[in-house]
Amino acid sequence: MSGPLEGIRIVELAGIGPGPYACMLLADAGADVIKVDRPGPQPASGPHWDLLNRSRRSVAIDLKLPEGLEVVLDLVAEADALIEGFRPGVAERLGVGPEDCFERNSRLVYGRMTGWGQHGPLAHSAGHDIDYIALAGALWPIGRAGEAPVPPLNLVGDFGGGGMMLAFGVTAALVEAQRSGKGQVVDAAMVDGAASLMTMTFAFRQLGGWRDERGSNLLDSGAHFYEVYETADGKWFAVGALEPQFYAALLGLIGLDQADLPAQNDRSTWPEMKRRFSEIFKSKTRDEWAATFEGTDGCGAPVLSPWEAHEHAHNRARGTFIEIEGVVQPAPAPRFDRTPAGVSRPPSFPGADTDEVLADWGICEQRIAKLRELGAIG
Numbered sequence: 001m002s003g004p005l006e007g008i009r010i011v012e013l014a015g016i017g018p019g020p021y022a023c024m025l026l027a028d029a030g031a032d033v034i035k036v037d038r039p040g041p042q043p044a045s046g047p048h049w050d051l052l053n054r055s056r057r058s059v060a061i062d063l064k065l066p067e068g069l070e071v072v073l074d075l076v077a078e079a080d081a082l083i084e085g086f087r088p089g090v091a092e093r094l095g096v097g098p099e100d101c102f103e104r105n106s107r108l109v110y111g112r113m114t115g116w117g118q119h120g121p122l123a124h125s126a127g128h129d130i131d132y133i134a135l136a137g138a139l140w141p142i143g144r145a146g147e148a149p150v151p152p153l154n155l156v157g158d159f160g161g162g163g164m165m166l167a168f169g170v171t172a173a174l175v176e177a178q179r180s181g182k183g184q185v186v187d188a189a190m191v192d193g194a195a196s197l198m199t200m201t202f203a204f205r206q207l208g209g210w211r212d213e214r215g216s217n218l219l220d221s222g223a224h225f226y227e228v229y230e231t232a233d234g235k236w237f238a239v240g241a242l243e244p245q246f247y248a249a250l251l252g253l254i255g256l257d258q259a260d261l262p263a264q265n266d267r268s269t270w271p272e273m274k275r276r277f278s279e280i281f282k283s284k285t286r287d288e289w290a291a292t293f294e295g296t297d298g299c300g301a302p303v304l305s306p307w308e309a310h311e312h313a314h315n316r317a318r319g320t321f322i323e324i325e326g327v328v329q330p331a332p333a334p335r336f337d338r339t340p341a342g343v344s345r346p347p348s349f350p351g352a353d354t355d356e357v358l359a360d361w362g363i364c365e366q367r368i369a370k371l372r373e374l375g376a377i378g
Contacts (some may be wrong), residue, residue: 003030003332003341008080008174009361011036011072012056013096014350015085017129017154018162018190019113020052023083025167027055028332029341034357036061036072037350039378047346051329055344059358060351060378068376069095071363077104078361080177081170085113088123098185108183109173113166115157117189129157129190136161136194141201145215145222161193216267218242224273225250225264228303229281236303237281237289250298254280351378 008031012023020035027033033056040060062068073096076082082101084091091097091112098110115132116122122135133139133156134149143149166188173186204210209218216222225241241250247264251257254277262269281289286302293300304312310321310328322331324346332341354377358368371377 002339002344003028004336004339005171006030006339008032009078010034010170011075011079011082013072013082013084013086013091014038014058015113017052017085018158018166019083019085021159021163022111022113022166022170022188023056024052024054025163025332026170028343029336030339032056034059034075034361035348035350036063036075037378038062039375040350043349043352043378045349045352047325047327048349049327050347051327053347054324054329055342056348057345057353057357058348058350059354061354062376062378063094063096065374065376067371067374071358071371071376072096073100073104074363075361076101076108079105079108080174081109081111083111083113083166083170088114088118102183106183107177107181109170109177109186110183111166111170111173111186111188113162113188113190115162115190117192118185118187129154129162132157132161132190133194136191136198138194138198141214141217141220143214143220145213147215149214156197157190157194161195161197162188162190165193165196222267222270224270224277227274227277229278231284231286231289232282233285235286237286237300238303239277239298239300241299246297246299249296250300253292253296253298253300256280354378 005026008026010023010026010031010033012019012033012035014035014037023033023035035053035056035058037058037060039062043060061071063072076096082096084096092100101108101110112118114123115127116125130139130151138156138161139149139151142152166186169186169188173184177183201210204217211217214220219226221227225239225247228236228238231237239250241247244264248258251261262273284292289300290302309315315321319331321328322343324343327346332343335341355368358377359365368377
């Protein structure tokens, strides 16, 4: 293990999506995160390749058996944090809610990941990323003029407003716990996180720089200088020349004279300028435009698929993507110059590390054997 969180111990009650992503971030940054999975069939050997579960070990424990619950609470007693992603009240019913855990460890940071939060009229309702960002006001602005809102994969709710916010909240609470000696609950709700991500848009509207019509604004495909254009080979090229000096560079690179054009921010001319830009960008292939813009201040970049991004020279130079046992994946981010983060291990099959983890966390060999005999561990 390495990274700025080396020495931090975290118990993760296995879930899906944003919870595992938060734990991946914490584990890549050096924390010893133990994922508690349900017992199942004999785990297979080798990596599992569910990449959200990388950098941590898996134990299989049956929380519904008293002996299994006791093991988890013993792990909690040795942990700095616990992370769960159940609906509100489920952890309490299982016996691993905040009060149960604080009785064992008053310094514990208890991270909770939900869509709607721990309270409110929708707290116990089912939902997914698209629902949370819809209610947060984050889905409505994403889309083109005259068209329906476009779901931005599940990046805004699950991972930006969810997993990243949870990782930030847990880390902040860990820092505070070192000062106060007291733990606390971190209530990370995707609807809250997605709303937080919209702060700049709220500022634009307050300052008079944002119209309520979708696809008519600076960053929502309204402006011709912040747009994606089809190229001669049916691929795409992105431009984002917001500032005047960058806009001037963009115009020079595509062969237009600024003196012959309307003012950059004259919104009434944006549709016609977009039409002209579209014709120009269709005159060359994506890679030809990439060569034209590379190293300039024209603020243009080829639109790469996730499967070709790792081949770009800049990403190769930075190591933005890594390959582990033949599997290409995004590298840990952000970078730390003195305590570098890293992927400590590929994802384990559920329960594959049970004996090793329990022994490392202070459970004796005889008790492990008894727990397995009782079916409390996998």
